[in-house]
Every structure is written in C-alpha cells, then in structure tokens.
Amino acid sequence: MAESPITAREKDFATWYQDVVLQGDMAEPAEIVKGCMVIKPNGYAVWEVLQRELDTRFKATGHQNLYFPLLIPESFLKKEAEHVEGFAPELAVVTIAGGKELEEPYVIRPTSETIIGHFFSKWIQSYRDLPLLYNQWANVIRWELRTRMFLRTTEFLWQEGHTAHSNHPEALEEVLRMLDVYADVAENIMAMPVIKGVKTRAEKFAGANRSYSIEAMMQNGLALQAGTSHDLGQNFGKAFDVTFQSKEGKLEHVWQTSWGVSTRLIGGLIMTHSDDKGLVLPPKVAPRKAVIVPIFRKEEERGPVMETAMKLAAELGAFVDTREGQSPGAKFFHWERLGVPVVFELGPRDVASGNIVLKRRDTGTKEVIPQPEAANRLAATLEAMQTDLFNKAKNRLKANTVLANSIGEVQEILNDVTAEKGGGKFVMAHLKDDPANDARIKGFKASIRNIPLVDEFDGPGKCILTGEDVSHRVVIAKAY
RNA sequence: CGGGGCGUGGCUCAGCCUGGUAGAGCGCCUGGUUCGGGACCAGGAGGCCGGAGGUUCGAAUCCUCUCGCCCCGACCA
Structure with missing residues (x-):
C-alpha cells in the first residue's frame, strides 16, 4: 500500500x-x-x-x-x-x-x-x-x-x-x-x-x-x-x-x-x-455527487462494462471515469481525495448479476444493489449523508462546548490549544461586554467569539472578571 | 517587522562542506502485459541549478549584493 x-x-x-x-x-x-x-x-x-x-x-x-x-x-x-x-x-x-x-x-x-x-x-x-x-x-x-x-x-x-x-x-x-x-x-x-x-x-x-x-x-x-x-x-x-x-x-x-x-x-x-483520506463534501455542495469507476480485466469485458456504465450514468447523473492507464484502485483513491460523496464500482461480476456497488464517502460503507434500484439508493444515500454529516458536526460542537465559572478555569482550558495540536473548546462563561475584558482574554490568545442570540445555557450570572450582572454566557475560544 | 527554513527537469528532493560542466524517486510520452483499493517491464522526452556581479583555467558548489516563497509570532473575513 x-x-x-x-x-x-x-x-x-x-x-x-x-x-x-x-x-x-x-x-x-x-x-x-x-x-x-x-x-x-x-x-x-x-x-x-x-x-x-x-x-x-x-x-x-x-x-x-x-x-x-x-x-x-x-x-x-x-x-x-x-x-x-x-x-x-x-x-x-x-x-x-x-x-x-x-x-x-x-x-x-x-x-x-x-x-x-x-x-x-x-x-x-x-x-x-x-x-x-x-x-x-x-x-x-x-x-x-x-x-x-x-x-x-x-x-x-x-x-x-x-x-x-x-x-x-x-x-x-x-x-x-x-x-x-x-x-x-x-x-x-x-x-x-x-x-x-x-x-x-x-x-x-x-x-x-x-x-x-x-x-x-x-x-x-x-x-x-x-x-x-x-x-x-x-x-x-x-x-x-x-x-x-x-x-x-x-x-x-x-x-x-x-x-x-x-x-x-x-x-x-x-x-x-474532511478526514485523513482527504476531502469530504456534503452532497449539497459537491459539484459531482456520484462517479462510476468501470472495472474490466480482459478486453472482451470492456464493451459490456462500459455500455452498462454509460447507461447507468445517464440515469444517475453520474460521471464515468473513463481514464485509460489508471487502475481501478488508483481511481478509487483519486475520487476519495476529491470528496465525491458516492463512488459506484461496476465490473464484470456486476454486469453479469445486474448489480452495482455503491460506496459512501463519509462512512466508507459499500453495498451491492440491483441496478434498477441504483437511482433511489443514490438519492437516499445522499440525503442520509447530508443529515449525518450535520449531526456529526453538531455533536462534536456540543461535546466540545464546556462551561467555566472563573477566568482561571477559562485560561486553563484554552491555554495550550493551537491550530496544529488541536484540543480547542468553546468555553461558555459569564462575561461583560467590555473591551478591558476582551483584552484580558486576548492575554492567552483566545477571544470572545460572540454573545449568542439564543441562550442555550443557564441564563443570567455574574461576570467572571468584574462581578457585574450579565444576561447570559458568551462563547470564548481560540480562533482562526 | 522579529525568528526559522528554502529557491536545482512538471512535483518532492540529493549534490554544495572538500569547485571539474547535473542526479534520484514520482509524474509525463511510446510499446506490451495488467486492471474488484495506489500494477509491472522495456524504451524515451525534459533542467544553461531564482537573478546580478565577483574569485578562478573552470562555479549548482566559494564570496558580495539582490529578488521571491514557505513556516512560527505580533494584525485580521
């Protein structure tokens, strides 16, 4: 490999x-x-x-x-x-x-x-x-x-x-x-x-x-x-x-x-x-939603495979990777890195059985499906992928959002965070909108990202720097 | 602006210390065998070594100047 x-x-x-x-x-x-x-x-x-x-x-x-x-x-x-x-x-x-x-x-x-x-x-x-x-x-x-x-x-x-x-x-x-x-x-x-x-x-x-x-x-x-x-x-x-x-x-x-x-x-x-294999594009922003990689061993397999690939491509709105001199494996890696949501594999076995293999980019799961069902499965897969990617990101956001009730706590959480090492959090704390407070946060290279329009936490509290009353917690984080 | 790194075939880099007229891998081209997760063999094309000046019989290599890029910090969608 x-x-x-x-x-x-x-x-x-x-x-x-x-x-x-x-x-x-x-x-x-x-x-x-x-x-x-x-x-x-x-x-x-x-x-x-x-x-x-x-x-x-x-x-x-x-x-x-x-x-x-x-x-x-x-x-x-x-x-x-x-x-x-x-x-x-x-x-x-x-x-x-x-x-x-x-x-x-x-x-x-x-x-x-x-x-x-x-x-x-x-x-x-x-x-x-x-x-x-x-x-x-x-x-x-x-x-x-x-x-x-x-x-x-x-x-x-x-x-x-x-x-x-x-x-x-x-x-x-x-x-x-x-x-x-x-x-x-x-x-x-x-x-x-x-x-x-x-x-x-x-x-x-x-x-x-x-x-x-x-x-x-x-x-x-x-x-x-x-x-x-x-x-x-x-x-x-x-x-x-x-x-x-x-x-x-x-x-x-x-x-x-x-x-x-x-x-x-x-x-x-x-x-x-995206992941360690490369780009992952949610279906709704993916310029190419599906690609078919044709596979054939002998010259006589080529005709039937390509014919089926072209026919299905038209039905599915998919792009057929017809490049010569590239092995199927190389093509799989290629489209994976480009973030194409769904890659179909179509070889002699599938042509014989009337099936096609559907591979989903985000999960990496493969399924063999009858060709007549390909269009429906593709639509369902793209929809599921869109939803799953959002939920995954939403869960990550939730999991990495933490509460802090003192400036020391905020600093401790964010101090060693860098773009390279990661480990960043959204720290929710009560903090008054005052430039002096922003400056204090900046002291450890973090910043107040914003004061949420909707409070998803515990309402009013005392500012962790000045002790004044504030209506709700703000987002503190390291940022790009 | 401060610190660090780097400019050599399309790409990644070796060669520089200890000067002798440029090399590897990948990619590319041709032919053949391959093809269900990065194929292999054979043949081939392609670079006056970022730029200018200097030292020298001779400079990618040494010296001076210069241009540019990347990374790390201070500024920011």
Missing part, C-alpha cells in the same frame, strides 16, 4: 488541512504572489455552488446585484474615523498609473462601504428611495501578515451586501435577516452548525455600531467566523452625507447595514467534514 500523501489530523492538524486542500484539488498557493492562492477547479466549483445558494436567497429577500469599482480614492477611507483606523494597516495602495504618479492614490478595496456611501448619497433623496437593498460579488485585498489558504488570503472572493434604510428598527431587522440566511446556508447546505451571536464592542467591524456573526467549530476545536452582518447605524450615512427627506419633511441620515461571507466558507467546510 502506497503511503498516504495526507498527514493525519492527529499528527498535525494544520498540515493535514494543507494536504487536503492540495490533494483535493481545491487550491494551491500562488507562490509568485505573496499570500495569494489559485483556486482550482474543484474548489471553484464548490464556490459556485455556494454562490448560487446564497444568491438565490439574496434575491428572495429582495436584494439586487450590482458592481462598484475595485479602486477607491484614498480620501474616502479616511472619512469614517474608526473605519480608516481599522483598515489602514492592511491596505494595498496604487500610487502610479499610466506611468505617472497619481495626485491622489487609489486603495484597492478591502471592503466597499466607503465607495458605496458616496454613491448612496447621490442616489438617495427621499424616504421613497428606501430601502436600498444591494449586493456585490467581488474580490477584495487585505494585506494580512499571516495567510492560510481559504481561511485568510491576501486577495479573497466574497459577497458584500449593502443596504440603506429610513430607520434603525428596519435596518436591524435586515442585519438579523441576513445573519439567518448565512446560518441557513451554513447549516442546511454546508452541514456546518453555527452559533449566531453579537460580537463584543471590541471585536466589531471598524465603523459599525454592532456586528453579528456566525461562528463554527473546526475539528481541532478552533472557532471560525463564517459570516458577519453589521449594523452600521448612521456612521457611514454621516461620513458620506447620505440623507433623505422623511415623510414629515425632515432631512435625516440613512441607517445602513453591510454583511458578507467569503471563500473562507470553503476552509470551514473542509475543516468541518
């Missing part, structure tokens, strides 16, 4: 992740461009599925797609004080164009609130123009110091929703609606359970009043912020003078929201389900 090209999770989780990404043909480091990656066909196909699922939901909630320039005048970033402070360190700036130094440099967008603020102010005059519900699919650049494929790259693909409203309750409703959309796609499409919650004031988006997030748990117990939705209040409305005349004739600033998910979701997907 050949040695696996994939490092075991147990041995080194971070290396395992890299191996799975590479072997699964999801992406590779660009190398010639610092911190950037090439998203390969299998990875891009997953992104296309996610885009489709998200976009459908955006449209269903009344949003329209549009597109803004990649370059933003540098001065725009400076108009919102918190915003510029938050993003300045990670900006890439264009200073020369057309062979000449520019009078005012352009920044390559790290996010588009500012340029959108500019246009919103042109487009909005009356309360009748509101709400404005827009979304943009785009790439952005943030000059991060440390990158990891999909999880944090210098350039990444995402969508950013931007909306403007005439009042705060309606804006907040939008913020929470989109957070629900993200949770829906994460849980029901990606089979990745998440915790919806509010970010602490210290962790909120630069320029927002409040940020909301969905947090997922990876197999090493680290948290991954999988999506964010921001209540921008009137901050950008004021910075960019986005005003409207109300029904009562008063001039008011709009209330804005922004929300986004990125190709980081793919990293989360991989670290939620």
Whole structure:
C-alpha cells in the first residue's frame, strides 16, 4: 500500500488541512504572489455552488446585484474615523498609473462601504428611495501578515451586501435577516452548525455600531467566523452625507447595514467534514455527487462494462471515469481525495448479476444493489449523508462546548490549544461586554467569539472578571 | 517587522562542506502485459541549478549584493 500523501489530523492538524486542500484539488498557493492562492477547479466549483445558494436567497429577500469599482480614492477611507483606523494597516495602495504618479492614490478595496456611501448619497433623496437593498460579488485585498489558504488570503472572493434604510428598527431587522440566511446556508447546505451571536464592542467591524456573526467549530476545536452582518447605524450615512427627506419633511441620515461571507466558507467546510483520506463534501455542495469507476480485466469485458456504465450514468447523473492507464484502485483513491460523496464500482461480476456497488464517502460503507434500484439508493444515500454529516458536526460542537465559572478555569482550558495540536473548546462563561475584558482574554490568545442570540445555557450570572450582572454566557475560544 | 527554513527537469528532493560542466524517486510520452483499493517491464522526452556581479583555467558548489516563497509570532473575513 502506497503511503498516504495526507498527514493525519492527529499528527498535525494544520498540515493535514494543507494536504487536503492540495490533494483535493481545491487550491494551491500562488507562490509568485505573496499570500495569494489559485483556486482550482474543484474548489471553484464548490464556490459556485455556494454562490448560487446564497444568491438565490439574496434575491428572495429582495436584494439586487450590482458592481462598484475595485479602486477607491484614498480620501474616502479616511472619512469614517474608526473605519480608516481599522483598515489602514492592511491596505494595498496604487500610487502610479499610466506611468505617472497619481495626485491622489487609489486603495484597492478591502471592503466597499466607503465607495458605496458616496454613491448612496447621490442616489438617495427621499424616504421613497428606501430601502436600498444591494449586493456585490467581488474580490477584495487585505494585506494580512499571516495567510492560510481559504481561511485568510491576501486577495479573497466574497459577497458584500449593502443596504440603506429610513430607520434603525428596519435596518436591524435586515442585519438579523441576513445573519439567518448565512446560518441557513451554513447549516442546511454546508452541514456546518453555527452559533449566531453579537460580537463584543471590541471585536466589531471598524465603523459599525454592532456586528453579528456566525461562528463554527473546526475539528481541532478552533472557532471560525463564517459570516458577519453589521449594523452600521448612521456612521457611514454621516461620513458620506447620505440623507433623505422623511415623510414629515425632515432631512435625516440613512441607517445602513453591510454583511458578507467569503471563500473562507470553503476552509470551514473542509475543516468541518474532511478526514485523513482527504476531502469530504456534503452532497449539497459537491459539484459531482456520484462517479462510476468501470472495472474490466480482459478486453472482451470492456464493451459490456462500459455500455452498462454509460447507461447507468445517464440515469444517475453520474460521471464515468473513463481514464485509460489508471487502475481501478488508483481511481478509487483519486475520487476519495476529491470528496465525491458516492463512488459506484461496476465490473464484470456486476454486469453479469445486474448489480452495482455503491460506496459512501463519509462512512466508507459499500453495498451491492440491483441496478434498477441504483437511482433511489443514490438519492437516499445522499440525503442520509447530508443529515449525518450535520449531526456529526453538531455533536462534536456540543461535546466540545464546556462551561467555566472563573477566568482561571477559562485560561486553563484554552491555554495550550493551537491550530496544529488541536484540543480547542468553546468555553461558555459569564462575561461583560467590555473591551478591558476582551483584552484580558486576548492575554492567552483566545477571544470572545460572540454573545449568542439564543441562550442555550443557564441564563443570567455574574461576570467572571468584574462581578457585574450579565444576561447570559458568551462563547470564548481560540480562533482562526 | 522579529525568528526559522528554502529557491536545482512538471512535483518532492540529493549534490554544495572538500569547485571539474547535473542526479534520484514520482509524474509525463511510446510499446506490451495488467486492471474488484495506489500494477509491472522495456524504451524515451525534459533542467544553461531564482537573478546580478565577483574569485578562478573552470562555479549548482566559494564570496558580495539582490529578488521571491514557505513556516512560527505580533494584525485580521
């Protein structure tokens, strides 16, 4: 047996992740461009599925797609004080164009609130123009110091929703609606359970009043912020003078929201389900749901096997691996690493008996089924796999969520956790939303992930740092 | 920015210390035998050794400069 090209999770989780990404043909480091990656066909196909699922939901909630320039005048970033402070360190700036130094440099967008603020102010005059519900699919650049494929790259693909409203309750409703959309796609499409919650004031988006997030748990117990939705209040409305005349004739600033998910979701997907054999894709995000590997020994077996394979492939919507010069064994390993949910084996024995062998990626179980039942069994298997993967992840999340009632306890649980070694937990503790408390947690490289919207624990308690009353426990963890 | 590592066929790397004109495995091409969990045999293609300068009769190897990438930390979707 050949040695696996994939490092075991147990041995080194971070290396395992890299191996799975590479072997699964999801992406590779660009190398010639610092911190950037090439998203390969299998990875891009997953992104296309996610885009489709998200976009459908955006449209269903009344949003329209549009597109803004990649370059933003540098001065725009400076108009919102918190915003510029938050993003300045990670900006890439264009200073020369057309062979000449520019009078005012352009920044390559790290996010588009500012340029959108500019246009919103042109487009909005009356309360009748509101709400404005827009979304943009785009790439952005943030000059991060440390990158990891999909999880944090210098350039990444995402969508950013931007909306403007005439009042705060309606804006907040939008913020929470989109957070629900993200949770829906994460849980029901990606089979990745998440915790919806509010970010602490210290962790909120630069320029927002409040940020909301969905947090997922990876197999090493680290948290991954999988999506964010921001209540921008009137901050950008004021910075960019986005005003409207109300029904009562008063001039008011709009209330804005922004929300986004990125190709980081793919990293989360991989670290939620994949195993030591490679990628595992939940059926609903798998670009190829089933592959048939034909097997034949003698030349005269070839015709009948291929004929049956092609016929079944058409019925099942499966892809037939017709590659020459690759043994069936090599093909099994190939599709296993690519995460295809179901692989069918079809050889002379099966052609003779009218059967086909169905193998399920996540459990590795094989079953021999009559060919006429293959379509039904495939559908049932894909459905079961989708459900099982979610439940498995949900159980892992539950099993690794623990309560703590003192800061010492929290630190003891999280102190030695690393991305490589794993052992991470979601520690639930009563903690007041105060930047000083965030700083204390950061002291041992953990963070308050969010304050859950729904309390699944024991309600109010005393803050473990200040002793003040707080309504419920927050999620503390080490994160990507 | 600090610490570490590395640039040599498509990939992973050896060769460098002790200069003599480039090698292995995998992959690729051709032919044949194979094929129910990573096949085998035979033949073959492919690299001026990241870049620039220097030392030398001669540099992948020694010296100087330079560019870039990866990993670990501080920043973050």
